[in-house]
Every structure is written in structure tokens, then in C-alpha cells.
Amino acid sequence: MYLIIFDVDGTLVDSQNTILHGLQVGFEAVGLPMPDRRTALSIVGRSLNEAFADLVGPTRIDLVPAMAEAYRQSKISRRGQGLDIDPLYPGAREAIGSLRARADFLLGIATGKALRGVRHMQDTHDLHDWFVTIQTADTSPSKPHPDMILRAMAETGAEPHRTLMIGDTAFDMEMARAAGARSIGVTWGYHDQAMLTASGADRIIHSFPELERALAEVLDFDEEPV
Known part of the structure; x- marks a missing residue:
């Protein structure tokens, strides 16, 4: 898994x-x-x-x-007031949905947001029940401390070498490395490619359609769903 x-x-x-x-x-x-x-x-x-x-x-x-x-x-x-509606990035729903459909994948969240903010995001985009573990600033130290990933692995029984963090900042990459997990950096967020690479990203992607291939390469699994 x-x-x-x-x-x-x-x-x-x-x-x-x-x-x-x-x-x-x-x-x-x-x-x-x-x-x-x-x-x-x-x-x-x-x-x-x-x-x-x-x-x-x-x-x-x-x-x-x-x-x-x-x-x-x-x-x-x-x-x-119905404000603060943050749109999903192009291809996000499709990419997550494809991964969620696989029997060999579990999906999680690790964010500096409070849980209240994550629930708002899930309500906005109808993403309830898509993630089996959600780690937030309410219960963990700030990134890049590895606690969020360590908690996620403990909750799901996942091993570090089968765990991967996807994020847009050096904090995400450093957190993954500290937890013994792998990482993929995305370039559409807040830190540039050079920062992501320097902080230990195993792969860099520039759009969501690239994600599944990158996951297969980093984690060495069969790209076709099982």
C-alpha cells in the first residue's frame, strides 16, 4: 500500500x-x-x-x-459570508480522483492550515471522504517538522519508503526528507523549482497530468491501476 x-x-x-x-x-x-x-x-x-x-x-x-x-x-x-473561495488548480480533481480509484493507494493531507480551513476546502469542492488521513496545524508543529507525515504514516500503517509528499514549498520537501519519505515538488505554487530541488525533491512536475507518471518513477510501482 x-x-x-x-x-x-x-x-x-x-x-x-x-x-x-x-x-x-x-x-x-x-x-x-x-x-x-x-x-x-x-x-x-x-x-x-x-x-x-x-x-x-x-x-x-x-x-x-x-x-x-x-x-x-x-x-x-x-x-x-461565502467569501474566501479558493479554486482548485487545473487538473487537480482529475489527478486525485485517478489516484483515489486505485486499490493500492491511500490519500492524505498535510497542511499548515487549521482543520477548519481544510473542512472549508472539502465543503467547497466536494472532497469529503477523499482523504483517509488529514494532518493540520491544530495537532502538529509547523512544517518542516516531520510530525505531520509521521502521524499520517502511523494512522495508515504506511512505511516511509512507500510514503510520498506532494507540495509546492521547500517546507514540504524538507518535511518529507526528515520523515524518511519521498517527495514531488510542484512548480505552480509559492516556491520556485530551484528551491524545491535544493530542499530535496525527488521529482519536479509542472502540471497535474504529469503526476501519476512521476509517482510511478519515484515509488517504482506499476503505472497501471491494480
């Missing part, structure tokens, strides 16, 4: 606009200027408090709780 774990933001869904809005709310809450777009998006994948801490630096670490809470409350409010 193979365990394939997906990141969410920047991998399954294009959430850059809603993330930037939340970060803006957080910075405004403490009277600080928002960083430039590239800098702000570079922390996507980290858990919320760690993301703000990375952006404000050690001298303003005391502001992080207020910033994170402003972000959370903004998300709750906007979702209640």
Missing part, C-alpha cells in the same frame, strides 16, 4: 489572494506595513503563528498572537 500526501495551499488550491488578504488584516491589526507580495507569499506552508513570526522578525515577536488572531477572525467572518 502506498500513502500519497498532498499539501493544500499552492498545491491543490490557488489561495494566494485569500492568504494575502488575511495577512493584510493581520498587519493592519498591529499597525505594521504589509511586506511585498513575494515576501508575504514565501511563508505559505508554515503554520500561522510561525508564518507571522518569520515575517515580522524576532524584535516584534510579541505582536504575533494578535496578528494571527486577526487573521483567523477575518477568515471565519469571510467564510461565513
Whole structure:
């Protein structure tokens, strides 16, 4: 049995606009200027408090709780209004559906989001029951700590050499390596190909239709479903 774990933001869904809005709310809450777009998006994948801490630096670490809470409350409010709808990337549903149909695959999620955010994504795109294990910032340290993957393997009984993380950031690749798992980096998210390669990605793909072939190469399984 193979365990394939997906990141969410920047991998399954294009959430850059809603993330930037939340970060803006957080910075405004403490009277600080928002960083430039590239800098702000570079922390996507980290858990919320760690993301703000990375952006404000050690001298303003005391502001992080207020910033994170402003972000959370903004998300709750906007979702209640039917806002913050993040689209799936092209080909995501088809690729996941193809993997889900295989008897030799289990699918999981490992994300810096809270579980509430994952449930919102599942509600939006009708993805309930697609993932047998969901690991979030509610119960694990921030990426690149390996805890999310270790928990996912423990829950499913998957072995490290049959476990693979798919993500768009160096944090995902480093997390996989620390857990003894394999990894595939995707280039449509928030970190570029050079960063993904440098952080240990076993393969790089540029679109979802490339995924199953890349999985077969990295994990050395039969590409045809069983």
C-alpha cells in the first residue's frame, strides 16, 4: 500500500489572494506595513503563528498572537459570508480522483492550515471522504517538522519508503526528507523549482497530468491501476 500526501495551499488550491488578504488584516491589526507580495507569499506552508513570526522578525515577536488572531477572525467572518473561495488548480480533481480509484493507494493531507480551513476546502469542492488521513496545524508543529507525515504514516500503517509528499514549498520537501519519505515538488505554487530541488525533491512536475507518471518513477510501482 502506498500513502500519497498532498499539501493544500499552492498545491491543490490557488489561495494566494485569500492568504494575502488575511495577512493584510493581520498587519493592519498591529499597525505594521504589509511586506511585498513575494515576501508575504514565501511563508505559505508554515503554520500561522510561525508564518507571522518569520515575517515580522524576532524584535516584534510579541505582536504575533494578535496578528494571527486577526487573521483567523477575518477568515471565519469571510467564510461565513461565502467569501474566501479558493479554486482548485487545473487538473487537480482529475489527478486525485485517478489516484483515489486505485486499490493500492491511500490519500492524505498535510497542511499548515487549521482543520477548519481544510473542512472549508472539502465543503467547497466536494472532497469529503477523499482523504483517509488529514494532518493540520491544530495537532502538529509547523512544517518542516516531520510530525505531520509521521502521524499520517502511523494512522495508515504506511512505511516511509512507500510514503510520498506532494507540495509546492521547500517546507514540504524538507518535511518529507526528515520523515524518511519521498517527495514531488510542484512548480505552480509559492516556491520556485530551484528551491524545491535544493530542499530535496525527488521529482519536479509542472502540471497535474504529469503526476501519476512521476509517482510511478519515484515509488517504482506499476503505472497501471491494480
